[in-house]
Each structure stands twice: as structure tokens, then as C-alpha cells.
Amino acid sequence: MPKQVFSKDDFLKMADGATECLVVRRKDKVKLKLRRSRLMYVYVTNDSEANDLLKSIKVDTIEL
Numbered sequence: 001m002p003k004q005v006f007s008k009d010d011f012l013k014m015a016d017g018a019t020e021c022l023v024v025r026r027k028d029k030v031k032l033k034l035r036r037s038r039l040m041y042v043y044v045t046n047d048s049e050a051n052d053l054l055k056s057i058k059v060d061t062i063e064l
Contacts, residue, residue: 002033002040008053011043015057023054024064034059 005011014034015021018041022033030050034041045053054061 002042005041005043008043008045008049011041011053012056014041015059018057018059021054021057021059021061022064023050023061 005014011032011034014036018034018036020035022031022035024031024033025047028046029044030047032043032045032050032053034043043053
């Protein structure tokens with residue numbers, strides 16, 4: 001079961017140890033899913049903040 005992250009700073013800390021980032025775009029929100037060795041972490045945000053976060057992390061991203 002994935003865990004939801006509610007803070008942008010926590011998401012960026014988790015991204016350092018992640019293997020990939022899945023991006024799921026819906027009408028008004030974007031889900032960023034970080035895959036780590038044990039769990040998947042989900043951060044829900046809007047489109048503009050998601051684009052800023054994706055520029056700042058250095059993980060392989062996959063658009064779904």
C-alpha cells in the first residue's frame with residue numbers, strides 16, 4: 001500500500017533514494033509517485049508545482 005506524503009520538503013527528501021518517479025496527470029491534480037526499495041510514496045499537487053518538482057529531482061520520470 002502506498003503512503004501519502006503531505007509536505008513538499010518531505011517529498012524532495014524521499015526523491016534522493018528513489019529509483020523512479022511515476023507522473024499521473026488528471027484534470028485538476030497531478031500525482032507524483034516515488035518508487036523506493038520498500039514502499040511507494042505519493043504526493044498530490046497541482047500542475048505548476050508538479051513541473052517545478054520534476055525539474056528539481058534527478059530520478060527517472062515516467063509519464064502515465
